[in-house]
Amino acid sequence: MTPSRRLLIIGLIAFLAALAGVFVGRALVDAPRANETELHAMLHRELKLTSGQQQKLGPIEAQFKARREALELEMRAANIRLAQAIAAEHGYGPQVTRAIDETHEVMGELQKETLKHLFAMRGVLDRDQAAMFDKVVVEALTADAR
Ligand SMILES: [Zn+2]
DSSP states (O other), X not given: OOHHHHHHHHHHHHHHHHHHHHHHHIIIIIHHHHHHHHHHHHHHHHSOOOHHHHHHHHHHHHHHHHHHHHHHHHHHHHHHHHHHHHHHHSSSOHHHHHHHHHHHHXXXXXXXXXXXXXXXXXXXXXXXXXXXXXXXXXXXXXGGGO
């Protein structure tokens, strides 16, 4: 095999791996993650926060944003490893299994962090807001069951 041909094949495999990563990553990751991210955005939209509450939330939001971004980076890295495993095994082998477990772990971590954040947010709400918060959260979390 000539070097340029080998390079071409490596490039092709990398491309296919990236493509597989995007598709598998989407199927595995986006659906559950979108839920909580949407829920978070919705709560921020629906709750009429006072400026005092906004101020209290400032550092809480900043901390959550940093944590979320770190986990999203981890998720991207996990998806790349999954794509590489798929390219290496051409099927459902031990590397793919491990890589999928890894993406689930990161996803679970993000879910936990998001819920922790939601409860931190609840801590600054008044009684009416908290009641509305509970209603929205319960509805969102049970939406799939209906
Ligand atoms: Zn928030």
